[in-house]
Amino acid sequence: MAADTRAKAVTLDLRRRLLSSSCRLFFPEDPVKIIRGQGQYLYDEQGREYLDCINNVAHVGHCHPTVVQAAHEQNLVLNTNSRYLHDNIVDYAQxxxxxxxxxxxxxxxLNSGSEANDLALRLARQYTGHQDVVVLDHAYHGHLSSLIDISPYKFRNLGGQKEWVHVAPLPDTYRGPYREDHPNPAEAYANEVKHVISSAQQKGRKTVLKNQFPKMTIVEHAFNPALGRQT
Incomplete structure (x- = not known):
């Protein structure tokens, strides 16, 4: 790999001129310039090593050799969408x-968590005929408009909370209302969700089920159908 020759200040100036200010950097006054990753580590232009505790896209570490090799081999053959019949996608589903x-x-x-959450929301609304959703405080579900509306992390700084969005406390035993010294924090947080649903129903809002919690699991999954592997 060629050494990085562009000064960090030059890269930062280009970014500030060419990218929207809404695309935020970590540590904007003196950002870390990352030039490569390997396993659980990231490396800056000075060769300094950082333990990566925040990236959510490298499920098996950065530049995993097995993933790199599989992607390279598949891209030499085919990279297309799922509308064509192909063995990889059905083999992976199996x-x-x-x-x-x-x-x-x-x-x-789907390509991303945003697409997965948007589809899950559409499926739930199509199946139930209802619009209301219960979300956790501080939650972030994606960058699509449908998901910003149900993400407290986003909507509080944009358009505010919609009447069909109901927010339950984040089950945080470190900073939340029910902490490690509580006799049963899990039950206490579950009761908060019950209370949110009950309050919504008293206002005439329609939720998925009236008197019990639905047993459902929604999984975000990023997948390249041509590669036949998860990313």
């Missing part, structure tokens, strides 16, 4: 189905 309960046997493969 392998995935073998790890899940029998009821979870039909799959949608």
């Amino acid at each position: 392998r995935l189905s073998e790890t899940l309960p029998e009821q979870l046997s039909v799959f949608y493969f």
